[in-house]
Amino acid sequence: MSRLFWLAGLLACFAIPAAQADDFRNVVIADPFIELHSGPGRGYPVFHVIERGREVVLIKRRTDWFQVRTDRGLEGWVPRAQMLATLEPDGQPLALQEPSRENYLKRRWQAGVMAGDFAGASLISAFGGYAFSDNLSIDVALSHIQGEFSNGYAATIGLMHVFVPEWRLSPYFTLGTGIIHVKPKSTLVRAVDRDDQIGYVGGGLQFYLTRRFMLRTEYRSNVIFTSRDDNEEVDEWKYLGFAFFF
Amino acid sequence: MEVSRLRLLFLTAAAAAVLPGCAWIDRDRGGTPERVLAAEQLPEGSATVDRPVIEPQVERREIRRPRIDTEDFELGVYAGILSIEDFESNAVYGARLAYHLTEDFFLEAALGRSQAGRTSYEKLSGSAQLLSGSERDYTYYALSAGWNALPGEVFVGRNRAYNTAFYLVAGIGSTRFAGDDRFTVSGGFGYRVLPSDRIAVHIDVRDHVYDIDLLGKKKIVNNLEAHLGLSFFF
Numbered sequence: 001m002s003r004l005f006w007l008a009g010l011l012a013c014f015a016i017p018a019a020q021a022d023d024f025r026n027v028v029i030a031d032p033f034i035e036l037h038s039g040p041g042r043g044y045p046v047f048h049v050i051e052r053g054r055e056v057v058l059i060k061r062r063t064d065w066f067q068v069r070t071d072r073g074l075e076g077w078v079p080r081a082q083m084l085a086t087l088e089p090d091g092q093p094l095a096l097q098e099p100s101r102e103n104y105l106k107r108r109w110q111a112g113v114m115a116g117d118f119a120g121a122s123l124i125s126a127f128g129g130y131a132f133s134d135n136l137s138i139d140v141a142l143s144h145i146q147g148e149f150s151n152g153y154a155a156t157i158g159l160m161h162v163f164v165p166e167w168r169l170s171p172y173f174t175l176g177t178g179i180i181h182v183k184p185k186s187t188l189v190r191a192v193d194r195d196d197q198i199g200y201v202g203g204g205l206q207f208y209l210t211r212r213f214m215l216r217t218e219y220r221s222n223v224i225f226t227s228r229d230d231n232e233e234v235d236e237w238k239y240l241g242f243a244f245f246f
Numbered sequence: 247m248e249v250s251r252l253r254l255l256f257l258t259a260a261a262a263a264v265l266p267g268c269a270w271i272d273r274d275r276g277g278t279p280e281r282v283l284a285a286e287q288l289p290e291g292s293a294t295v296d297r298p299v300i301e302p303q304v305e306r307r308e309i310r311r312p313r314i315d316t317e318d319f320e321l322g323v324y325a326g327i328l329s330i331e332d333f334e335s336n337a338v339y340g341a342r343l344a345y346h347l348t349e350d351f352f353l354e355a356a357l358g359r360s361q362a363g364r365t366s367y368e369k370l371s372g373s374a375q376l377l378s379g380s381e382r383d384y385t386y387y388a389l390s391a392g393w394n395a396l397p398g399e400v401f402v403g404r405n406r407a408y409n410t411a412f413y414l415v416a417g418i419g420s421t422r423f424a425g426d427d428r429f430t431v432s433g434g435f436g437y438r439v440l441p442s443d444r445i446a447v448h449i450d451v452r453d454h455v456y457d458i459d460l461l462g463k464k465k466i467v468n469n470l471e472a473h474l475g476l477s478f479f480f
Contacts, residue, residue, distance in 0.1 A: 061316045066314070124419070
């Protein structure tokens with residue numbers, strides 16, 4: 001965990017904004033007029049209006065708001081709905097790439113976080129996936145399990161089959177294998193760490209939320225292949241997960 | 247044990263064989279009939295129809311994809327004070343990454359670090375030590391969702407206005423303290439001021455709640471944290 005911490009710190013140092021390229025884009029207003037807000041939010045006051053036919057420079061975008069600069073040097077924020085009708089200087093409509101339902105169907109990569117319950121212990125899981133057909137994808141998950149008597153980490157890789165990818169809410173089936181590391185709490189006496197193989201079969205529901213976001217809920221029935229005489233069977237419920245695709 | 251493993255292996259193989267097959271069948275069903283139909287409907291003199299009467303002399307326009315600088319991510323560092331229940335208050339520092347989903351909601355991942363002090367019992371008894379050196383390290387991570395509850399502006403003097411937001415945050419994560427990881431629920435509020443469009447200054451208050459049985463009996467602890475942070479949008 002401490003190594004992870006330093007890595008994050010290092011990343012933060014490098015993230016100090018690099019000089020932006022000055023290839024700003026000029027666009028022509030096609031709506032009767034657009035309103036410039038003083039901030040990227042619906043409540044910020046409108047302080048300026050630009051009429052149709054005038055040219056503005058697109059500086060940046062934050063969530064659904066665009067920052068523009070007028071030819072008089074005024075800078076303000078315009079909602080996406082008003083920018084949809086703007087034109088390129090050559091008269092072409094400005095192509096604002098919006099992640100939508102179509103992109104959802106064509107998605108290849110996805111990543112997200114889920115939270116739930118692993119045999120009574122709390123579970124936090126980060127996952128990533130690559131879809132190599134509409135239905136089938138590879139699913140990789142790293143889980144942090146925190147129980148009353150022991151903690152653990154699990155890494156799994158498996159196949160995931162989405163039954164009806166074009167539905168907004170679609171069930172899926174998943175099957176895979178991985179490893180689990182269990183570390184009993186330090187307050188317990190004579191307990192040793194264990195590494196075991198784990199296999200799982202499960203299913204879940206995937207829901208397309210909006211833009212590039214999805215919700216997921218999942219159940220897995222795990223078999224832990226222990227070095228003892230018995231295998232352990234563990235139920236894993238991931239109550240809710242949030243994912244984005246790209 | 248052997249039976250289970252075999253069963254799992256068999257299931258894996260069966261799924262790998264059957265599932266891509268289903269997708270393939272579906273794809274074929276969609277593709278072929280259209281092609282057959284198109285061939286049937288072609289008129290006989292189609293070769294002549296293809297050639298245009300006038301060859302248009304249009305230069306193909308160069309298509310540029312709009313490269314709009316999107317700044318939905320926010321990365322920063324923070325430093326402040328963390329009160330670890332029974333273990334004094336100490337400096338805490340950390341890093342946070344946020345992703346703004348909409349103007350109202352954001353997701354946040356934070357990683358923080360502190361060091362626990364000594365309990366009153368350790369101080370009074372003189373020599374007794376509850377925790378060894380490395381067990382006093384306090385590290386946490388938190389994955390949270392935030393809501394910009396009160397966006398607004400602050401005015402400094404007559405000519406300056408800065409965008410601000412008061413936000414609420416709640417999330418889950420883990421705390422490593424006293425040699426163990428503990429599932430932690432955290433929540434709190436913060437205030438963000440943007441001196442420029444890409445820099446934000448934060449003042450945050452968080453409460454980290456988890457169960458601990460270090461002092462013999464299991465109890466819920468609340469570790470309050472207040473920190474000042476600086477972050478950049480990118």
